[in-house]
Amino acid sequence: MANIKGVQKVKLKPAEAPELEFFLMTNPGMASKWRHDRTIPLIDVVENFDIYLYVGTKQPHRPSKSELEKAFGTSEVDTIIKLSLIHISEPTRQAEISY
Numbered sequence: 001m002a003n004i005k006g007v008q009k010v011k012l013k014p015a016e017a018p019e020l021e022f023f024l025m026t027n028p029g030m031a032s033k034w035r036h037d038r039t040i041p042l043i044d045v046v047e048n049f050d051i052y053l054y055v056g057t058k059q060p061h062r063p064s065k066s067e068l069e070k071a072f073g074t075s076e077v078d079t080i081i082k083l084s085l086i087h088i089s090e091p092t093r094q095a096e097i098s099y
Contacts, residue, residue, distance in 0.1 A: 007047050012084050017071040021054040022063065024081060031085050042081060049077055 010031065012022040025047035034045045042049075052060040053067060065075035072080050 010084060010088060012051070012080075014071040016073065020067075020071055022051055022071065023054075023060070024051050024084060026085075031088055034085055035088075042078070045085065046081060049081065051077055051080060 006028055008026045008028050008031075009023050010026055012024065014020065014022065026045055027047060030040070030045040034040045034042070050062055051068070053063040054060050063071075068075040068077070068080065072083075074080065
């Protein structure tokens with residue numbers, strides 16, 4: 001887990017594409033609070049509504065809709081974020097997701 005300037009990086013490991021490393025940025029402590037109280041607006045939980053993808057040694061980038069579809073079965077970023085927050089493992093800050 002990276003904690004950069006008060007932001008936490010959450011790794012996403014989709015079952016359909018385990019070779020790909022996605023991540024999203026959350027505000028510290030808010031993912032676990034949201035899991036217990038889903039009335040908290042997502043805007044208070046995530047740093048932004050972006051999902052990023054590492055490819056090899058290149059800089060992370062925003063994946064295309066087709067890359068999201070292949071990995072998560074949907075290209076709806078809000079849905080991917082919600083499912084990631086539900087399935088996150090607090091000690092490792094990783095979300096292993098099966099769709």
